[in-house]
Amino acid sequence: MLGGTAMSRLVTCFLCSFALAATVRGQTAIELRVPVEGQPLSANITRVLQALQFLGTPLSGDTIKEVEAAAQALDADRLQDLLDPHVLLLVTINPESRVKVQRGPAKARLQQAGFSPVLVKIINQSTLTRELRMVSPQSGQVYAGMTPLSAQRMQRTQLKETLEKDAVPGRFLELEMYSRPPMTPNLSGLAAEYAIALIYSSESGRREATIGFEVGQGNQDLGFRGEAPVLFDIRPAVQVRLRVKDDDGKPTAARFIFRDEAGHVFPPQAKRLAPDFYFQPQIYRRDGDVVLLPPGRLTMQYDRGPEYRQLRRDVTIPSRASAEVEVKLERWINPMDYGFYSGDHHIHGAGCAHYTSPTEGVTPEDMFLQVNGEGLNVGCVLTWGPCFDYQRRFFTPAVHQLSGPLSVMKYDLEISGFGSEALGHVCLLNxxxxxxxxxxxxxxxxxxxxxxxxxxxxxxxxxxxxxAHSASG
Structure with missing residues (x-):
């Protein structure tokens, strides 16, 4: 029989284990409600509801009615009680502006190939009014090797793409705080407020990621408390098969840009590897090819180079495993009717903005999709200094075997990055x-x-x- 002290220890151990289990399962041990004035919190939450509605993920009708009633009454406690069950991440900023991140009670569900809105609660003990940034080692670009000169020419230096030296294909997330109206880019300084984060996943299934938040340099709390692990359940994307018909009704390739109402391009450029190029918003697909998209309404822009009209229409992607979208291209002119043929004699499959990791540029299959998708009759892909040894293997004395009757591709040389480049860059064709x-x-x-x-x-x-141009490029 246990004595009083032993029994007391056993009960204490049992209660601690029970509390820990409750915390792990439902995060019920986290105290989310804090004292805060009702009027500014009501305004903040009203804007959150509007933003969620715009993003296509509103709260349930009953919850919205209760929130609106609590907002009308300026009842800060009731507002927090209603919204806190939907919080995925709790961010606490202490008086020294250090950030602590905890997992909230909401289920961690994402949509592959789409930006999923999640609710973030900020308890701001410092009245800080800086921008809140979301970070993760599983987020960011999956390629590396862009040259600084190319980044400068393309006005992409702010993206800091040249800092990466090796590709990291395991980065399956893309993160951002939603700051478009009615939301704001900076914290308000209120003791408690809610924000919306958008999380994109390029993969499906169960995936764990470490999510952190920053409000400046050196602000994370000690002992890794500035980040929290989250196990996501990610629903698969819709495999959308594109049926592409040319102006004459024959199957062909085309260029596409898919955007949601928030302006996101799909797939996100930071997540692109060949055949999709990260340095341009468009992708190219042949008749019958597939693109992974999220369910919902998107704007689709499509054409096939300058000889075609740039068309745009809304498409609704159904919430199922696969779907089809039919596209009929429209010409505004056909130069071949007048004896003229289109071509680009200066294309690169490596160097410039192309990555060098995970591969040294891209393959002929990737380049021909671009040539065909732009409606070019002739495309000259020129090997030059960067990745010279890798790219020269694609050369053939005749046009490439992928070529068709009205769209041919030939690998040749540009004397740039070696040899006589200082006297001007010379193209050697055919x-x-x-x-x-x-x-x-x-x-x-x-x-x-x-x-x-x-x-x-x-x-x-x-x-x-x-x-081609002077030695300076």
């Missing part, structure tokens, strides 16, 4: 042999430092030569 005598198939030996010998060598094999 080469039969890409290996200059004495170069041994490399870019580091044998190439002349002035352009005339290279151009003579190209002309001798029936190629077309000319300057």
């Amino acid at each position: 080469l039969k042999d890409q290996t200059y005598p004495g170069s041994d198939g490399t870019k580091i030996k044998g190439w002349p430092t002035w352009t005339t010998p290279v151009m003579k060598w190209a002309k001798a094999q029936g190629a077309v030569t000319g300057y």
